[in-house]
Amino acid sequence: MIPHTHIELSELRVTAGARELLAGLSLELHGGECVGLVGESGSGKSLTSLALLGLLPAGLRGQARLRVDGQEIGFGSREHAALRGRVFGLVPQDPLAALHPLRRIGAQLVETLRIGRCMSRQVAQVEAEALLTRVQLPDPRQAMRKYPHTFSGGQRQRIAIALALATQPRILIADEPTSALDARIAREILDLLDALRREENLGLLLISHDLPLVGAYAQHVLVLQRGAVVERGDTRAVFTAPQHAYTRELLAADQLHALPGPATGAPVLLQAENLRMRYRGARIDALGGVSVRLHRGEGLALVGESGSGKSTLGRALLQLLRGASGRITLDGVALDSLDAVGLRKLRRRIGVVFQDPYASLDPRLSIADVIAEPLRIHGIGNAATRRAQAQELLETVGLDADALDRYPHQFSGGQRQRIAIARALATSPDLLVCDEAVSALDAHHRASILALLSRLKRERGLALLFVTHDLAAASTVAERIAVLEAGRIVETGSTVEVLGNPQHPHTRALVAARPAPMNAVGAGA
Amino acid sequence: MQTLRSLPPLARRCLAALALLAALCWLGPLLSAYEPHSPDWNSLSVPPGVNGHWFGTDAIGRDVYARTLAGGRLSLTIGLLASVVALVIGLGYGATAGLAGGTAERLMVRVLDVFSALPFLLVVILLLTLFDRSMGLLLLAIGGYVWIDLARVMRAEGARLREAPFVLAAQAAGASFSQRLRWHVLPNLLPLAFVYLGMILPQAILVESFLGFLGLSVDEPSASWGTLLAEGVQELDTAPWTLLFPAGFLVVTLAVFQFLGDGLRDWMDVRGEGGRAERTQPAAA
Numbered sequence: 122m123i124p125h126t127h128i129e130l131s132e133l134r135v136t137a138g139a140r141e142l143l144a145g146l147s148l149e150l151h152g153g154e155c156v157g158l159v160g161e162s163g164s165g166k167s168l169t170s171l172a173l174l175g176l177l178p179a180g181l182r183g184q185a186r187l188r189v190d191g192q193e194i195g196f197g198s199r200e201h202a203a204l205r206g207r208v209f210g211l212v213p214q215d216p217l218a219a220l221h222p223l224r225r226i227g228a229q230l231v232e233t234l235r236i237g238r239c240m241s242r243q244v245a246q247v248e249a250e251a252l253l254t255r256v257q258l259p260d261p262r263q264a265m266r267k268y269p270h271t272f273s274g275g276q277r278q279r280i281a282i283a284l285a286l287a288t289q290p291r292i293l294i295a296d297e298p299t300s301a302l303d304a305r306i307a308r309e310i311l312d313l314l315d316a317l318r319r320e321e322n323l324g325l326l327l328i329s330h331d332l333p334l335v336g337a338y339a340q341h342v343l344v345l346q347r348g349a350v351v352e353r354g355d356t357r358a359v360f361t362a363p364q365h366a367y368t369r370e371l372l373a374a375d376q377l378h379a380l381p382g383p384a385t386g387a388p389v390l391l392q393a394e395n396l397r398m399r400y401r402g403a404r405i406d407a408l409g410g411v412s413v414r415l416h417r418g419e420g421l422a423l424v425g426e427s428g429s430g431k432s433t434l435g436r437a438l439l440q441l442l443r444g445a446s447g448r449i450t451l452d453g454v455a456l457d458s459l460d461a462v463g464l465r466k467l468r469r470r471i472g473v474v475f476q477d478p479y480a481s482l483d484p485r486l487s488i489a490d491v492i493a494e495p496l497r498i499h500g501i502g503n504a505a506t507r508r509a510q511a512q513e514l515l516e517t518v519g520l521d522a523d524a525l526d527r528y529p530h531q532f533s534g535g536q537r538q539r540i541a542i543a544r545a546l547a548t549s550p551d552l553l554v555c556d557e558a559v560s561a562l563d564a565h566h567r568a569s570i571l572a573l574l575s576r577l578k579r580e581r582g583l584a585l586l587f588v589t590h591d592l593a594a595a596s597t598v599a600e601r602i603a604v605l606e607a608g609r610i611v612e613t614g615s616t617v618e619v620l621g622n623p624q625h626p627h628t629r630a631l632v633a634a635r636p637a638p639m640n641a642v643g644a645g646a
Numbered sequence: 647m648q649t650l651r652s653l654p655p656l657a658r659r660c661l662a663a664l665a666l667l668a669a670l671c672w673l674g675p676l677l678s679a680y681e682p683h684s685p686d687w688n689s690l691s692v693p694p695g696v697n698g699h700w701f702g703t704d705a706i707g708r709d710v711y712a713r714t715l716a717g718g719r720l721s722l723t724i725g726l727l728a729s730v731v732a733l734v735i736g737l738g739y740g741a742t743a744g745l746a747g748g749t750a751e752r753l754m755v756r757v758l759d760v761f762s763a764l765p766f767l768l769v770v771i772l773l774l775t776l777f778d779r780s781m782g783l784l785l786l787a788i789g790g791y792v793w794i795d796l797a798r799v800m801r802a803e804g805a806r807l808r809e810a811p812f813v814l815a816a817q818a819a820g821a822s823f824s825q826r827l828r829w830h831v832l833p834n835l836l837p838l839a840f841v842y843l844g845m846i847l848p849q850a851i852l853v854e855s856f857l858g859f860l861g862l863s864v865d866e867p868s869a870s871w872g873t874l875l876a877e878g879v880q881e882l883d884t885a886p887w888t889l890l891f892p893a894g895f896l897v898v899t900l901a902v903f904q905f906l907g908d909g910l911r912d913w914m915d916v917r918g919e920g921g922r923a924e925r926t927q928p929a930a931a
Binding site for chain 2: 439441443465466467468469471472473475476477480481482483484485486494495498499541544545547548554
């Protein structure tokens with residue numbers, strides 16, 4: 122009989138100088154129970170896990186009361202440190218960084234077993250293989266002899282879990298264990314953690330920014346905002362009747378919406394036929410004959426997992442790829458009939474917003490210069506009129522005019538994405554291409570940027586081409602969805618039909634990868 | 647300047663030492679009564695300290711102190727100018743190749759490979775022997791020797807910038823090649839290029855000294871550290887100080903530059919990590 126473990130952490134306070142990062146947080150963990158800790162970046166959720174492990178970074182001061190199975194343990198004491206491995210195991214966010222790149226998987230496991238559990242080499246070999254079997258890694262015996270880079274992201278995370286289990290901890294702390302993985306793989310990893318919890322009576326602290334995901338696995342949820350718990354309770358209660366406005370916002374960000382069907386009668390704006398692309402040295406096509414059509418003022422989402430070719434398609438349509446073939450027409454003008462100068466002129470009519478808000482803006486340009494750049498490229502107006510226009514655009518995207526003379530590093534990710542949108546709108550384009558434009562943002566910023574895009578689409582009659590892996594985001598701005606798999610479109614149709622009644626097995630898998638409570642297609646927006 | 651303050655202490659001390667050295671080379675002659683080129687017939691080959699010749703004199707009575715500093719002025723000037731030549735060529739060539747990508751980039755890298763494969767010093771020596779030697783030719787020759795590594799680094803960084811979203815966004819907005827090069831790639835490469843300046847300068851000084859030693863740099867009576875070394879070697883038996891002082895200055899200068907280069911490299915690594923930390927933050931969100 123495995124003893125029941127009970128951890129109580131109360132009144133956890135962490136300060137950096139005069140700044141309070143965590144204000145009196147309390148947390149209880151039981152064997153066989155999963156507790157979800159949810160919040161945005163900077164809310165203090167990773168800090169909580171570090172404090173629990175007694176690994177606060179230098180410069181931070183922490184104090185708390187810690188009880189393990191009813192026994193008082195001095196916070197930050199030697200006994201506290203001794204809990205690592207024996208009581209707490211850590212599942213890292215980035216398994217590639219957590220595994221030694223130059224040592225075989227087997228050697229890393231055996232080393233941990235020999236040090237952590239004083240096993241002989243032979244016993245450790247057997248145990249290591251058993252651990253890999255437990256985390257359902259295919260062919261454990263072979264895997265022992267391989268290096269970390271030969272495994273996929275999901276397999277690496279399984280190996281990292283095996284490493285965490287090697288010292289027989291009673292509680293697993295999983296800090297964003299799936300944020301680097303596709304939705305489908307993420308679900309497999311969480312299913313594994315869930316099985317370990319049920320079968321071996323392990324306690325689980327699941328830390329994530331993704332409330333619906335946590336909701337699908339945790340029995341108990343804590344919502345953190347700026348270092349304080351704003352809501353806690355049974356998962357079911359929190360999901361069905363969220364008390365705090367912040368929780369409601371987090372939940373709404375992931376709700377599927379249903380936009381009215383495609384506007385009929387609008388003329389075709391963009392048409393692409395038989396797009397093909399193969400990267401140098403690749404054995405298969407990144408795009409294998411894709412055709413898309415986009416009407417004026419319409420939103421089209423290109424959805425797929427990473428590697429499905431959706432970003433390649435986006436870039437091919439933008440004519441930013443060397444070596445892509447196919448026929449693209451914008452408003453009846455075939456792009457391949459244009460010379461370089463003609464193509465550059467035509468680019469005024471297409472705006473683009475990229476994924477990474479931190480890399481999308483030239484760090485050496487002021488915001489005024491960033492936004493006015495497309496105008497400068499096309500020689501529109503003079504310095505003064507361009508500045509005035511930049512100011513107007515800033516207001517359009519909801520930023521103050523005093524941002525004009527500041528520099529990109531002074532803004533948050535969400536604000537930078539607004540600036541990128543302002544730049545894309547500078548030449549009043551007919552089409553806005555968003556390549557994973559909200560994927561790098563917090564739930565809060567994601568919702569506000571999506572609202573901004575919907576408003577721009579409505580007010581300016583802008584057509585949107587929305588490349589994403591996020592079905593919820595796609596459903597808020599697009600009337601139509603095209604699902605990509607391995608460089609081909611496998612299903613296309615109105616958002617309501619595709620999400621409500623998916624036909625192709627791949628689409629069904631994508632929809633099913635979302636946590637169950639979120640899949641009712643609401644009549645929102 | 648905040649950039650200077652963020653430098654590691656070692657690099658800052660090296661910069662201070664170089665400033666001191668330059669000040670000595672340009673202001674030091676004011677302290678001594680002797681000219682670098684005029685012989686003192688009363689003291690031929692006297693050891694340091696005699697008749698107010700702090701570093702002694704050479705076989706025809708020229709003051710070694712004055713000559714060492716004059717040589718320093720020339721060596722540092724030629725080194726700096728040649729490095730700037732290398733910087734301009736390397737930055738321009740590397741950035742163009744990196745931004746161009748594709749076949750053009752591959753061709754331009756091949757050209758660099760060909761340059762690296764040539765025994766370049768031999769080519770330089772031939773050049774300086776065959777043609778009329780002039781300052782311009784000398785700068786071009788030394789700059790031509792040290793620009794290749796710089797061009798490689800700039801090419802790699804330029805290629806990274808070509809795929810950077812802000813450059814892609816400019817391209818998508820219709821920016822031409824030269825607009826992207828001038829507005830985004832060159833300004834973003836410039837800080838890195840200046841850091842590399844600290845690393846190629848000692849190379850340039852060394853090459854100049856080497857050419858000077860072979861008698862291919864400046865002509866008598868002008869002197870650089872290299873030509874002084876050549877003269878000093880011939881008097882090694884009778885007046886070793888004529889070799890030791892310029893050699894000492896050259897060694898100290900190169901060592902200081904070496905430490906400065908190390909410091910700058912560390913500094914860039916630290917900043918690189920800071921940049922990466924900033925990148926990973928949104929991913930952790």
